[in-house]
Amino acid sequence: KAGVTQTPRYLIKTRGQQVTLSCSPISGHRSVSWYQQTPGQGLQFLFEYFSETQRNKGNFPGRFSGRQFSNSRSEMNVSTLELGDSALYLCASSTSGDQPQHFGDGTRLSIL
Amino acid sequence: AQSVTQLDSQVPVFEEAPVELRCNYSSSVSVYLFWYVQYPNQGLQLLLKYLSGSTLVKGINGFEAEFNKSQTSFHLRKPSVHISDTAEYFCAALPTSNTGKLIFGQGTTLQVKP
Numbered sequence: 743k744a745g746v747t748q749t750p751r752y753l754i755k756t757r758g759q760q761v762t763l764s765c766s767p768i769s770g771h772r773s774v775s776w777y778q779q780t781p782g783q784g785l786q787f788l789f790e791y792f793s794e795t796q797r798n799k800g801n802f803p804g805r806f807s808g809r810q811f812s813n814s815r816s817e818m819n820v821s822t823l824e825l826g827d828s829a830l831y832l833c834a835s836s837t838s839g840d841q842p843q844h845f846g847d848g849t850r851l852s853i854l
Numbered sequence: 855a856q857s858v859t860q861l862d863s864q865v866p867v868f869e870e871a872p873v874e875l876r877c878n879y880s881s882s883v884s885v886y887l888f889w890y891v892q893y894p895n896q897g898l899q900l901l902l903k904y905l906s907g908s909t910l911v912k913g914i915n916g917f918e919a920e921f922n923k924s925q926t927s928f929h930l931r932k933p934s935v936h937i938s939d940t941a942e943y944f945c946a947a948l949p950t951s952n953t954g955k956l957i958f959g960q961g962t963t964l965q966v967k968p
Contacts, residue, residue: 746897775954784961785944790954798953832897839954842888845897 744769746846748833753851760821763849767814767835774816775843776808779830788831790839791816797839820851828853856881858947860959868967869937875930875962877945885947887928888956889919892942901943904928915939940966 747766755761767774776788787800791810808818814835820827830850834843861876879885886905890898902913909921919930928945945959 748897773954775956777956777958785946785956785958787955787957792954798955800955834898834956836954840886840948840950842886842900842903843948843954843956844900845890847895847897 746833746835746844748831748846748849750849751847753849754854755823755851756854757823757825759823760819761823761851763818763820763831763833763851765816765818765833765835765846767816767833768844771835771837771844772814773836773839773841773843774810774814775834775836775839776816776818777832777834778802779832779848780828785832788818792839823853825853827851856883856885856947856949856957858945858957858959860943860945860962862962863960864963864965866965866967867935870934872933873931873935873939873964875943875945875964877928877930877959879926879928879945879947881926881947881949884950886950887919887921888946888948889913889917889928889930890944890946892944892961894941898944901930935964935966937966937968939964 773792775790790798810816830848832848834845836843857880859878889901904921912918946956
């Protein structure tokens with residue numbers, strides 16, 4: 743069974759630009775959660791999608807948004823990038839929001 | 855609100871020695887508990903989980919953890935570590951109310967020395 747796939751693995755952007763990250767969950771998993779990992783703040787929850795609906799959201803500004811498609815694939819978008827958005831963005835999938843989550847290898851976003 | 859505290863940021867240990875990584879949680883609701891491991895330039899790999907039942911749970915790579923409700927702890931143990939166990943370990947709590955939101959501790963770096 744294929745694991746969670748995140749693309750791209752690395753991204754370099756400049757301040758003010760926007761970026762879209764993609765996540766393909768494990769087949770059959772309908773819940774997709776996104777996390778931001780930084781050395782200073784650790785792992786922080788961004789949002790969770792289930793059956794194309796955002797069910798839960800963390801404490802991030804509105805510049806961070808996401809969506810989920812009918813095949814459970816999910817995308818995360820960050821607009822008006824800031825230097826502090828440099829981080830490893832991790833996607834995780836599970837059968838439902840109360841089951842163990844399985845993570846992808848992440849997208850490392852660097853803002854210049 | 856929920857929170858997870860990992861009591862040690864770094865744990866150095868010699869190869870073949872036993873190790874314990876400590877985790878305490880605080881929650882006003884029921885939670886499931888997990889340990890994840892992260893190797894450099896990789897995502898998180900699930901080591902083990904406590905959902906219900908026996909308080910001693912066994913995971914992959916010879917790791918085990920014990921859920922202690924009265925002490926609100928979920929410490930990770932391994933009787934004999936290998937160099938390859940060098941990595942960062944995260945304790946996490948997931949509310950059982952189907953939120954999809956894992957709450958992580960700050961992580962513990964396990965450094966296994968030859």
